């Protein structure tokens with residue numbers, strides 16, 4: 355039996371040096387990439403939003419009446435952007451519009467209630483008319499729907515499947531087709547699309563949602579390359595859980611920020627690169643970004659082990675959601 359040291363002794367010196375060099379390059383590359391990530395997260399800031407327009411420039415936010423969209427609208431208004439608020443419930447939009455105009459002097463708002471799941475051409479025409487003539491600098495493609503609880507694909511209702519694809523994919527594409535020409539015409543603008551860790555790592559029991567967000571990943575990065583020469587920055591922002599109605603998580607923690615914390619990091623890290631293997635993609639929240647880096651640089655986001663473990667997690671979430679629904683049914 356030949357020991358490792360005997361085997362190495364028989365490898366020519368030049369080959370040993372070459373292998374050591376390759377190893378050093380590999381490890382050095384990883385260390386540099388991690389340092390760049392830490393610099394991005396804790397030292398450097400992203401592009402200043404003023405790049406996309408002075409105070410009074412308009413931003414369009416979809417899914418604006420709750421959760422992350424409401425927070426995007428609020429933080430953009432606080433920076434002097436006028437906001438077009440689009441989502442389903444008119445009363446919630448009106449209340450937010452009034453709140454923003456009162457809180458941020460000089461900020462103007464416009465609202466449009468539309469249900470993206472209906473895929474109604476008239477709604478898109480109303481959006482087009484509403485924004486016609488506005489100096490729009492920013493589009494936040496935030497509207498999205500997930501499964502009500504994790505569910506095997508074969509048991510997913512046709513309605514849920516259709517709504518997820520219609521809202522997340524068609525809704526985002528059609529809204530962008532209406533808004534982006536304005537950004538291109540003024541030769542500067544920003545299109546942020548809210549992706550998800552479920553689109554970055556295949557997610558069993560959220561298969562349709564996972565696929566819809568993966569679709570947005572490739573669509574967004576492709577569009578980014580197309581619109582770059584025309585002065586428009588396009589970026590997909592990835593997130594693990596945030597405390598919103600969609601996640602059903604109420605208490606924030608180091609891994610699960612609240613919308614205010616998450617949106618602050620999203621708007622503060624525009625244009626940064628570092629941890630993602632896909633161009634024009636940022637994971638803005640620090641703990642999410644560290645998790646993504648370690649997964650990508652160890653087991654890999656698309657590895658069988660990662661997908662298997664993600665299934666274990668979602669099978670457990672489904673069991674707990676079913677038990678909770680049963681308890682609530684008994685109480686009623």
Ligand SMILES: NC(=O)c1ccc[n+]([C@@H]2O[C@H](COP(=O)([O-])OP(=O)(O)OC[C@H]3O[C@@H](n4cnc5c(N)ncnc54)[C@H](OP(=O)(O)O)[C@@H]3O)[C@@H](O)[C@H]2O)c1
Nearest residue numbers: 417419420421422441442443469470498595596598600601
């Ligand atoms: N929360 C998370 O943990 C998490 C993680 C990763 C990615 N994301 C992504 O972040 C985005 C925002 O999610 P969120 O957590 O903020 O969700 P949320 O709190 O449930 O808010 C969703 C917003 O979208 C609107 N909306 C929902 N369905 C709509 C429809 N059919 N037509 C028009 N508007 C509709 C809602 O309007 P109404 O108020 O009128 O219902 C609401 O304003 C989504 O794209 C989601 O996939 C979220």
